[in-house]
């Protein structure tokens with residue numbers, strides 16, 4: 371029997387389908403060479419009712435075969451910047467560098483970031499992510515100065531408006547030097563606490579790094595907040611990850627810490643890498659790499675081909691049991707000119723850049739199980755009773771999935787196919803007229 375997933379029966383079976391074994395906690399059999407298992411999945415209403423070996427569910431309702439295609443659970447994007455997304459047309463990065471990005475964003479923010487402007491771009495980003503099968507997102511919010519309170523109000527409204535479709539979390543973002551200035555840090559901390567956010571900062575080479583981190587730890591301990599930091603992104607000489615791990619251990623800090631970027635680690639010597647990663651593992655710090663954004667930003671110099679590729683040491687981290695993830699980061703803004711909040715694209719790029727294949731192992735967990743666990747959301751695995759939020763791809767293997775641009779996916783939310791067409795860029799055209807003085 372065949373039926374339309376846009377208007378499915380109350381109970382049905384998908385199968386045989388294939389899924390990464392690392393995302394199927396109940397699976398006990400053997401996976402194929404790519405780590406995939408063949409399954410039948412019974413959907414009842416909005417939930418997965420049963421998972422069984424392919425062909426085993428005979429009585430549980432009409433069946434859709436999907437030609438043994440790949441199924442992934444609801445995907446989780448743990449590091450984004452929804453407040454600054456989709457400003458590229460009016461705020462391009464003049465030279466593609468990190469400093470060029472900071473300056474372009476600051477000018478655009480001062481000129482344009484009303485609540486209305488942030489809201490419309492934020493919602494646009496969420497609709498992109500939703501169309502691509504994402505169910506939970508953590509966003510950083512630039513949180514210094516007079517624009518900060520408005521950005522957090524937009525976030526709070528979006529968190530409510532999108533509840534049940536995308537779970538939203540936020541992190542306050544401020545330059546590490548500014549943490550030491552009461553006039554910046556006090557209102558920053560108030561906003562984070564008022565809105566149930568996490569504490570964050572972007573770190574770089576500065577004599578204030580240790581004092582700035584200490585102040586963030588103090589606040590996190592006092593108010594029971596998690597930390598989510600941009601670490602060693604700009605400077606290849608950066609040693610912030612090592613310092614962060616040491617401070618976590620010295621303070622016996624128990625709260626969750628996510629370290630983003632960690633690009634500098636890729637250009638250290640082997641001894642230093644080993645020492646740092648041992649500390650990171652001991653400190654229980656999780657790491658997210660942002661491969662697309664960092665491929666774009668790092669080592670950019672006019673007329674010269676980049677040598678430093680920005681991606682951190684995911685494989686070495688994984689081997690030590692450090693929780694690792696990959697995420698979107700910026701989208702169509704001065705930090706990254708491209709991107710569409712599509713985690714399948716992020717994984718496809720990450721797999722190529724960081725050699726996450728041969729074997730694929732638990733690679734698909736980087737955009738699903740691992741970030742879901744860190745965020746504490748019910749997503750990222752295929753289990754009986756979990757939400758019937760699935761991405762279905764016309765690919766019978768990871769090789770077929772990664773080989774071809776990701777056309778033709780079906781996204782199920784609560785067991786029903788949604789519209790997978792992302793919003794039209796033209797919707798934002800009226801926001802993109804650049805003022806004369808820029």
Ligand SMILES: Nc1ccnc(=O)[nH]1
Nearest residue numbers: 451572600663700705
């Ligand atoms: N990679 C980034 C660093 C700081 N801010 C951003 O928006 N993005």
